[in-house]
């Protein structure tokens with residue numbers, strides 16, 4: 001291959017990985033592999049300047065710009081950091097800084113600050129007169145997306161600073177992260193709903209920050225750490241003290257930040273945190289070293305892409321090599337077929353790994369896995385082990401590439417793939433065992449019908465015994481045949497029968513969720529149930545009417561229509577209804593509902609005396625209005641109590657949004 005060919009191949013490959021990483025949030029390779037490709041490209045371009053192209057991926061810092069947000073130009077560009085995976089290169093960087101600033105010897109005349117490199121998504125916050133005015137993503141480094149509304153939902157970010165010596169105007173940069181706990185919870189939920197999982201907290205944080213629904217953002221539990229203060233009037237002449245000030249003003253600045261005075265201290269810092277980072281509540285992918293003194297920073301200056309006064313040391317992902325026993329194909333409740341690598345057990349970051357998801361056919365193909373290959377398994381902080389490559393030198397002669405099945409491994413039906421989707425699906429929704437059992441398990445689950453006594457295992461038992469073949473059969477169960485089943489004694493049988501009976505009181509919104517209609521999750525079910533009130537209304541609705549419901553998009557609407565136009569589903573619903581399952585929300589709930597606030601977006605602020613905040617929220621919803629968390633041009637009015645937040649007051653006044661008190665509000669919803 002000529003250098004020109006390789007350069008063009010690398011550019012295309014890097015462009016593709018940029019898109020997967022920044023736009024689709026589904027990277028196929030890790031940072032290290034990406035960096036290797038980039039370094040190879042940079043080297044070739046350096047050797048062949050005649051082949052340069054201003055649009056080469058080496059000329060940009062990457063972009064997370066996305067549609068739907070207003071773009072803002074950064075007052076000062078957001079650069080990236082030069083990085084290395086080796087301790088030696090960190091030492092060389094320290095020496096270089098010392099040399100160019102005219103110092104020599106073992107002691108660092110150039111004090112360095114060591115910090116954690118948080119693995120999230122970078123953010124720039126601007127404060128004026130102690131108030132947060134704007135939060136912008138890095139974007140392409142020059143322009144970013146204005147995500148202020150979403151950032152405001154992050155509890156650890158101060159919106160208004162308490163009195164202090166902060167400059168009138170400053171910018172603070174940091175990293176938005178999704179802590180491990182919140183990440184695990186989110187992925188558990190997604191696994192349950194058969195939605196694609198986030199590969200790591202970084203993608204989850206970036207994806208969440210770009211959501212258009214800030215209520216959902218608030219629910220996910222983002223957090224933020226800050227590491228860079230910029231202003232014309234900084235409090236100190238060095239980075240460390242500036243960050244201590246920021247901490248004083250209420251920003252989360254990590255305790256890991258340490259002032260280092262010698263090359264040995266730098267080494268010790270690396271050795272210590274390479275291990276101890278595992279105990280931190282958030283994901284980290286390395287350490288950052290910065291020259292502390294701002295004058296020295298200025299002297300060292302910048303390259304086109306990054307400051308010379310800082311360097312990132314990246315941790316190597318923990319990796320193991322093990323043999324592939326076989327790839328199995330598993331069918332989920334919605335029919336998605338997932339390839340799973342079954343591995344010879346191997347120890348990785350303290351746990352034994354035997355299985356790793358290969359996600360979908362495209363990933364199996366791009367890794368080019370052959371039968372019995374030796375595979376690299378990584379756990380780069382992520383909880384779910386990942387196959388990152390094949391050790392070709394260990395490949396058995398004549399071994400065949402792993403073939404993705406074209407028939408359902410369970411029922412044998414030919415698989416189908418929707419255009420533009422990565423997943424192959426078994427179309428045999430109503431005749432394929434794992435799909436049927438998956439729906440039974442879903443139906444009895446805690447968030448759905450919560451049927452006591454029937455766990456996951458019992459569902460397959462009941463199905464195989466011929467007692468339950470669809471969810472309506474639960475209502476025909478009686479103790480005698482049940483208690484004769486292996487593993488189910490008289491007591492469990494009794495519990496099941498009682499649990500099934502109790503499920504007849506489960507409200508309609510959860511029944512709707514329990515039906516396993518694709519894309520109709522817990523929140524959407526609740527929204528739909530409140531909007532339509534009954535199954536009969538839902539069944540009569542058109543696509544347009546469905547899309548008009550809050551949070552229902554075309555994909556969900558189509559899925560509901562498809563589900564309800566299949567006669568066996570309608571019959572199933574009728575059977576459930578005849579057994580006494582709730583197919584509408586109770587009447588009494590309806591009586592105090594009005595349209596008085598229909599289409600109104602209302603913000604609640606302050607402390608109230610006549611009702612609680614929660615009660616006001618319920619009143620808004622019952623009267624057809626929408627309670628929203630922050631004031632915007634779309635806000636119709638603010639329901640204000642005592643001590644309304646000064647930021648909200650100012651914003652409402654600026655946008656000319658009406659402010660009304662409790663009495664006025666109560667009058668408003670008084671029905672004639």
Ligand code: IVH
Pocket residue numbers: 079080081115116117118119120121122123138174175227228288307310312
């Ligand atoms: S300093 C001009 N410090 O890493 C230097 N960055 O690869 C500005 N990051 O875009 C960055 N932890 O998103 C800095 N302690 C830390 C960091 C950090 C994480 C991220 C940040 C930056 C990227 C550069």
